[in-house]
Amino acid sequence: METTANKFPQAATIALGNIAVRGAVERSTRYVTDRVSQMREEMPHYAALRQQGRGAKLRALQQLPAMLEQFEARLSANGGHTHWARDAAEANQLILEICRANHLKRGVKSKSMATEEIELVPFLEGHGIEIIETDLGEFIVQISGDRPSHIVMPVMHRPQEEILNIFREKLGMEARAETTAEEMTAFARQYLREKFLSADFGMSGGNFLIAETGSLVIITNEGNGRLSTSLPDVHIAVVGIEKIIPTWRDFATLVQLLAMSGAGQTLTVYVNIINGPKAESDEDGPSQFHLILLDNGRSQIYASEYREALACLRCGACLNVCPVYRNVGGHAYGSVYSGPIGSVVTPGLAGKEAAQYLPFASSLCGACQQACPVDIHIPDMLLRLRRDLQSAQPTHWRLGMKGWAFANRHPLLFHAGGQLAERVTRGQARRAGALKQLPPPFDRWTEQRDFPPFAPQSFRSWWQERSQKN
Ligand code: SF4
Known part of the structure; x- marks a missing residue:
C-alpha cells in the first residue's frame, strides 16, 4: 500500500497550525461522538x-x-x-x-x-x-x-x-x-x-x-x-x-x-x-x-500478532474520540486509514518501517478501545508496535525513553524530578495559569499547546500525609 505515513511529524506540525481545519474536525467529531454516546x-x-x-x-x-x-x-x-x-x-x-x-x-x-x-x-x-x-x-x-x-x-x-x-x-x-x-x-x-x-x-x-x-x-x-x-x-x-x-x-x-x-x-x-x-x-x-x-x-496482518486489527468494522468511532486525531485530522497520517486503528493497520499493510511514527501518535489514553464497537485492543497493539519499532527510533528518543524508564524504576529520583520541575516552573504557572514555554526538547509540546502546571504537592506525598493522619 502506498503511504506517506513517515512524514507524520512534519504533516502533524502543519496541521496543528491550521486553525480552520482543526475547528472543522473538532466540531464534526464532537457532534458524532455526542450522538453515539446518547444512543x-x-x-x-x-x-x-x-x-x-x-x-x-x-x-x-x-x-x-x-x-x-x-x-x-x-x-x-x-x-x-x-x-x-x-x-x-x-x-x-x-x-x-x-x-x-x-x-x-x-x-x-x-x-x-x-x-x-x-x-x-x-x-x-x-x-x-x-x-x-x-x-x-x-x-x-x-x-x-x-x-x-x-x-x-x-x-x-x-x-x-x-x-x-x-x-x-x-x-x-x-x-x-x-x-x-x-x-x-x-x-x-x-x-x-x-x-x-x-x-x-x-x-x-x-x-x-x-x-x-x-x-x-x-x-x-x-x-x-x-x-x-x-x-x-x-x-x-x-x-x-x-x-x-x-x-x-x-x-x-x-x-x-x-x-x-x-x-x-x-x-x-x-x-x-x-x-x-x-x-x-x-x-x-x-x-x-x-x-x-x-x-x-x-x-500479512492475519499471520501476525496484530490479526485482531482485521476485526475492524470501519465505523470511525476510534478516530472521533482520539485526542491526536481530533487535533491533527486525517491527512497528517499519510494513509487512507487514519486515527488509532489506522496506526495499526497502515504498518500492517504497508510495512512497519513505512509507517514507523504512527504507533507513537497516541497518548494511549484508551479512548479508542472504549469507543470501539467490537472492543479491539488498539492500545495493546500500539504498544507492541512501539516495541517492534524501538530500534528505528532516533537516538535522542531512545535515550530519553531509557532515562524515563530509569526514573520510573527509582522512586526517589522520580519524586525529586517532580519536585524540581514544579519549583522551576512555579513562577510561569502562577503568572499564566499554564506552562506556555518549556525549554528544549520539551518546547515541541508548547509550540502548539499549553502544558498543564505541575501540582504543588505530588500524589505520593499527599498519599503519605493522608496515611499518617489515618
Ligand atoms: S472503533 Fe473499532 S471498529 Fe470502529 S474504526 Fe475504530 S477499530 Fe474499527
Missing part, C-alpha cells in the same frame, strides 16, 4: 451486544480461509464472479480487464475505502475510463482534488464556506453566501443524476460479505450506493478479505453496532443486499456482477 446510553444491552459482536468477528477471522471459499462457491451459484487480487496492482488490472472486455467507458462509484487504498480512480482515469464518485463527501473530495480525511466522513475537514466555493468554482453553481447545505446537496444530486443515467458500469465497496449465501452488503445513508449498484449494466465491487462473516445471524448483531458507532443511528438509511447479477425473473439490475476479493497485505 449507547439509551441501549441497556449495549455492553452485551458489543461482546457478541466482538465474538462474531473473532470467530469469523478464525475461519477466514474456509469462509472465503464458501463465499466464492455460493456467489458463483448465484451467477456472480469472484476474482482474487493479491495486491493493488492486480486488483486494478482485473478491473481494467473487465472494463475492456465489456467496452466500459463511464463508471459511477459509491464510497469505498478499498478502492481508495488501491488508488483505483487515478488508475482507471489514466487508462481513459471516467469514474465519478457519487457519495457526496467523496464527490467533493474528487472535484476539489483533495483526499478523504476520515473513513466515514471524508470531507469533514472542510468548513461549509469552503465547500460552497468549490461548488461555485468547479460546478458553476450560482450560490449566495447564505446558500444552505440542503441547497448544495440538491444541486449535487441533480448533477450526479445525469452521471448515473449515462454510466455503463457501477462500482462499490462492501461492509460485509455473508459466506452462507454469497451476499455482499453495503450500508449507506445516501441513495447513491443503491443507484451505483443497480442502475448500470455491470457492477464491480472491491472488498477486503476481512469483511467476510459466516452468517446472517452475525450480521444482525454487527449491523447494529456499525450504524450506532458510525453515526449514532439505530440503523442506516439503506441496507443493500446483493446476491449476484439480475435473475431471469428480475425486470432490471446489472447483468454482470464481479467481486474483487482484495488481500493487499491483509494476509
